Amino acid sequence: xxxxxxxxxxxxxxxxxxxxxxxxxxxxxxxxxxxxxxxxxxxxxxxxxxxxxxxxxxxxxxxxxxxxxxxxxxxxxxxxxxxxxxxxxxxxxxxxxxxxxxxxxxxxxxxxxxxxxxxxxxxxxxxxxxxxxxxxxxxxxxxxxxxxxxxxxxxxxxxxxxxxxxxxxxxxxxxxxxxxxxxxxxxxxxxxxxxxxxxxxxxxxxxxxxxxxxxxxxxxxxxxxxxxxxxxxxxxxxxxxxxxxxxxxxxxxxxxxxxxxxxxxxxxxxxxxxxxxxxxxxxxxxxxxxxxxxxxxxxxxxxxxxxxx
Numbered sequence: 001x002x003x004x005x006x007x008x009x010x011x012x013x014x015x016x017x018x019x020x021x022x023x024x025x026x027x028x029x030x031x032x033x034x035x036x037x038x039x040x041x042x043x044x045x046x047x048x049x050x051x052x053x054x055x056x057x058x059x060x061x062x063x064x065x066x067x068x069x070x071x072x073x074x075x076x077x078x079x080x081x082x083x084x085x086x087x088x089x090x091x092x093x094x095x096x097x098x099x100x101x102x103x104x105x106x107x108x109x110x111x112x113x114x115x116x117x118x119x120x121x122x123x124x125x126x127x128x129x130x131x132x133x134x135x136x137x138x139x140x141x142x143x144x145x146x147x148x149x150x151x152x153x154x155x156x157x158x159x160x161x162x163x164x165x166x167x168x169x170x171x172x173x174x175x176x177x178x179x180x181x182x183x184x185x186x187x188x189x190x191x192x193x194x195x196x197x198x199x200x201x202x203x204x205x206x207x208x209x210x211x212x213x214x215x216x217x218x219x220x221x222x223x224x225x226x227x228x229x230x231x232x233x234x235x236x237x238x239x240x241x242x243x244x245x246x247x248x249x250x251x252x253x254x255x256x257x258x259x260x261x262x263x264x265x266x267x268x269x270x271x272x273x274x275x276x277x278x279x280x281x282x283x284x285x286x287x288x289x290x291x292x293x294x295x296x297x298x299x300x301x302x303x304x305x306x307x308x309x
């Protein structure tokens with residue numbers, strides 16, 4: 001499938017905010033409003049989707065309400081970027097109600113992380129549109145630093161191909177060189193897209209994975225990874241990039257992954273960094289764009305192709 005590159009974001013453009021995952025209720029409403037102030041003070045306009053504050057199901061808005069907002073934001077000519085408000089647990093509920101042909105005809109930036117992993121990877125898989133794993137809209141109001149917000153501006157406004165910032169540490173778990181399109185995000189959600197009607201293609205991809213230790217114990221992370229292994233994912237990918245995972249046991253995600261992979265003769269390089277995941281330092285990773293891992297270089301991974309035009 002041909003890749004579709006969205007247009008850059010310009011100061012003065014309108015950013016649409018949607019909630020395809022958990023509900024915006026309680027103090028989350030105040031956080032969304034604070035995020036809006038931050039974005040508008042930088043010169044952008046903000047437009048809320050119709051069902052942004054809906055909580056019809058009492059645990060979120062309905063799948064059809066969420067999909068309606070996604071479809072309407074892509075159709076809205078005024079909106080130049082779609083920013084997902086927050087994470088949660090069921091953005092996959094929208095899959096059967098999304099108008100993928102409409103998205104193809106109206107490509108634009110869409111960004112989010114955590115549970116949004118499902119939505120962005122599915123849109124890329126079904127339409128070819130480059131989507132983005134990056135900070136959620138709400139998070140720019142709750143982060144203690146402006147790292148993640150600055151990464152959004154750097155990627156979408158400046159069109160930078162730089163991953164993270166200078167001097168960030170990359171650890172090499174397995175040497176090698178690999179080139180392929182980026183795919184993945186949150187481990188839990190990525191493992192849920194391995195098989196079935198709404199599966200994604202891992203063939204010749206560089207897989208990036210992170211997980212929230214607060215919700216996912218090491219044995220559950222192992223479960224997700226073994227499911228991926230048992231369904232042939234590690235036989236298909238060409239590279240693996242591990243992000244943040246912090247659990248009270250201090251057991252690392254790389255330890256779990258290396259246990260799962262074991263002595264299997266996988267040839268792909270494996271690197272580890274702390275510039276994406278459930279962490280203050282979230283760079284913006286384009287899904288569907290070619291990247292290159294070269295463990296001999298100081299910066300172990302780089303983007304090869306432009307991701308906004």
